[in-house]
Amino acid sequence: MNAPELTEDENLGRLGMYQRATDSGVEWWRVSVADRPETYRLEHGVDHANGRGSVDIDLVVDAENLRAKLKKWRREGFAIDADTIESEQSATERVAFMPELQRVATLAAAAKQKLKLNEDGVETVRIGHLDVPCGADGPLVPRLNPAYLFSPRFNDIVEDIVENRRVMLIGHTGAGKTSLIEQVAARSRHGVLRSNMNGQTTVGDFVGFWTVKGGETLWVDGVLPTAMREGLWLIVDEIDFAEPSILAALTAVLEPHGRLVLKEKGNEIVAPHPSFRLFATANAVGAMSQFRHLYQGANLMNEAFLDRWRVYLLDYLTPAEEADVLLRTLSPNMTRPLATTLAAIAADCRAAFAREDLSSAFSTRRLLDWAELMMRTGDPERAAGPAIYAKVSPEDAALIRGIIRHHIAPAGSE
Numbered sequence: 001m002n003a004p005e006l007t008e009d010e011n012l013g014r015l016g017m018y019q020r021a022t023d024s025g026v027e028w029w030r031v032s033v034a035d036r037p038e039t040y041r042l043e044h045g046v047d048h049a050n051g052r053g054s055v056d057i058d059l060v061v062d063a064e065n066l067r068a069k070l071k072k073w074r075r076e077g078f079a080i081d082a083d084t085i086e087s088e089q090s091a092t093e094r095v096a097f098m099p100e101l102q103r104v105a106t107l108a109a110a111a112k113q114k115l116k117l118n119e120d121g122v123e124t125v126r127i128g129h130l131d132v133p134c135g136a137d138g139p140l141v142p143r144l145n146p147a148y149l150f151s152p153r154f155n156d157i158v159e160d161i162v163e164n165r166r167v168m169l170i171g172h173t174g175a176g177k178t179s180l181i182e183q184v185a186a187r188s189r190h191g192v193l194r195s196n197m198n199g200q201t202t203v204g205d206f207v208g209f210w211t212v213k214g215g216e217t218l219w220v221d222g223v224l225p226t227a228m229r230e231g232l233w234l235i236v237d238e239i240d241f242a243e244p245s246i247l248a249a250l251t252a253v254l255e256p257h258g259r260l261v262l263k264e265k266g267n268e269i270v271a272p273h274p275s276f277r278l279f280a281t282a283n284a285v286g287a288m289s290q291f292r293h294l295y296q297g298a299n300l301m302n303e304a305f306l307d308r309w310r311v312y313l314l315d316y317l318t319p320a321e322e323a324d325v326l327l328r329t330l331s332p333n334m335t336r337p338l339a340t341t342l343a344a345i346a347a348d349c350r351a352a353f354a355r356e357d358l359s360s361a362f363s364t365r366r367l368l369d370w371a372e373l374m375m376r377t378g379d380p381e382r383a384a385g386p387a388i389y390a391k392v393s394p395e396d397a398a399l400i401r402g403i404i405r406h407h408i409a410p411a412g413s414e
């Protein structure tokens with residue numbers, strides 16, 4: 001808080017906090033650039049022992065006026081606080097950034113719109129706020145779930161798919177990572193291959209291998225070259241469990257037009273079909289690393305690898321969204337009051353999981369299954385047996401039973 005000695009000329013044009021001690025505290029003027037060129041914003045206040053005072057004067061002046069003020073303040077004993085000095089150029093840049101960015105983004109959006117109009121003939125389907133080009137259809141297109149809810153949060157992800165970006169979805173089990181990709185594919189009729197890295201997948205399954213058949217030696221493509229050649233969408237599930245050799249093969253195709261070199265097959269080059277898309281899902285990567293202890297055995301992914309993806313954190317649906325999904329999935333029998341209570345129970349179970357009071361996650365799938373069964377039996381407790389309790393430890397079952405009781409009073413207990 002030491003005030004440097006400045007000549008008058010140096011002092012002019014310096015932006016920052018000018019202050020002086022008074023009997024009641026520290027009186028200050030803050031000088032910053034205003035949003036019009038060559039104008040300055042002056043704010044005044046007094047700080048007392050109990051903290052920063054509020055702004056009681058707030059005005060915009062021109063350079064001439066500022067010069068006069070600076071002279072006056074100097075006479076009155078104000079000095080600039082060295083820690084707050086900001087050059088006029090950097091302050092102007094700071095203020096100018098957002099309007100400049102907005103101008104550029106608007107131009108980019110307009111250019112994209114124009115491009116789309118030129119590309120006629122390509123069939124598209126509307127998903128969220130985007131027109132997604134359709135694929136060739138075929139047996140690998142996932143089954144469409146008419147009750148699937150596209151949250152507005154998913155728009156950026158869908159746009160990345162259209163733009164052929166590599167998308168990694170991270171989030172708890174059952175948050176909807178796989179189904180988001182599958183439902184985009186189902187609506188736009190693209191075939192999907194899934195490969196789970198947690199367990200049995202070898203680099204041979206993934207990249208390909210030689211085999212002998214009827215005395216002949218044959219090459220069998222793995223899922224990666226198959227998807228690349230046939231223009232399928234490949235979901236690499238639980239990528240944080242993948243072997244290093246699989247990650248190495250993947251790295252080559254992470255660029256939008258990246259080619260795969262099949263070293264085992266005499267360095268044959270596989271170029272990606274224009275419809276090929278690559279996705280990964282993980283539970284405990286990056287922003288989810290804080291939950292690593294809940295997903296035993298997951299590897300840390302290095303940042304250079306992560307930088308080749310757009311990584312989206314996918315949280316569970318909100319209780320309101322989940323109530324909607326219950327209503328849509330179990331229509332016409334499900335009602336709004338029932339759906340709201342069930343969504344609240346799921347939210348409480350997830351909070352208990354995040355606190356580590358519960359060791360099992362509560363997926364939307366589990367909630368839907370439990371709801372369906374209770375509508376058949378009319379008994380939430382009995383339905384919870386096969387849908388929930390039998391799948392978790394006795395301790396978890398007891399805790400979930402408590403949460404359910406908290407939301408649902410037994411029949412006739414008024």
Ligand SMILES: Nc1ncnc2c1ncn2[C@@H]1O[C@H](COP(=O)(O)OP(=O)(O)O)[C@@H](O)[C@H]1O
Binds near residue numbers: 148151171174176363
């Ligand atoms: N937005 C949604 N709308 C409807 N159902 C959903 C939605 N998100 C998830 N689900 C349900 O939750 C289930 C589990 O989601 P899934 O994609 O398998 O999760 P994850 O891959 O994250 O483990 C899905 O099969 C689906 O029934």
Ligand SMILES: [Mg+2]
Binds near residue numbers: 281
């Ligand atoms: Mg999944």
